[in-house]
Amino acid sequence: MKSGSGMDDREYLPLSWLSQANYCLRRAALLMNECVWEENAETAKGRAEHENVHTRRVERRGTQLKLYEYTVFSDALGLVGKCDCIEAVRSEQGCVIPAANFPVQLYPIEYKHGSVREELSYQIQLCAQAMCLEEMFHTNISNGALFYISAHRRFEVLFTNELRRIVEKTAEELRSIRDAFCIPAAEYGPKCKKCSLKEYCMPKVKLTAQKYCEILAQEAKEVELQ
Ligand code: SF4
Structure with a gap:
């Protein structure tokens, strides 16, 4: 199966590594070279479809759904990963997803441990999830949330153009060290x-x-x- 991007033979990298790359590119490179990661578009999409059908947990309350552990991917970013939770609320301006028979607005939520804090690497990860969902369901997602489990608090994240550019740049950096199989200097x-x-x-x-x-x-x- 070839996508319009023509990049189906490309290896898809784990979305969660964006956080590592933002923290330290050398750390991300060391982790990548220690792990064996071979995921291309075929396997990423196949796995996403399989997991989303067989292991996805969906909670429904009227016109509101919560999708847990939802696999997402992006041809544009060359990433594959998981959303901890996606809230889907009925909206006529929203998109169509397999789990709902009405249009919905999507709102990704990433669970975090530790104290509530404004951590850029977390925001990058969440924004990348939103960008995957936008590409998968041809929709727009303006915001999402980090949910700090112990504090039981949500931290709202706006997916600004600036944050989106950081996601793209970080994904490119990750891709370049993967392609070159190099380890940046400490x-x-x-x-x-x-x-x-x-x-x-x-x-x-x-x-x-x-x-x-x-x-x-x-x-x-x-x-x-x-
Ligand atoms: S330079 Fe080395 S020790 Fe420092 S954060 Fe990066 S990987 Fe870790």
């Missing part, structure tokens, strides 16, 4: 302290000996103050 920074790959990555190695010593001294000082 850039040591505050993000590295919490990075689970830091032992493997060794981000300080490329620093000069003097800079390395300065960082060690600074970290020792921070430990003393704790």
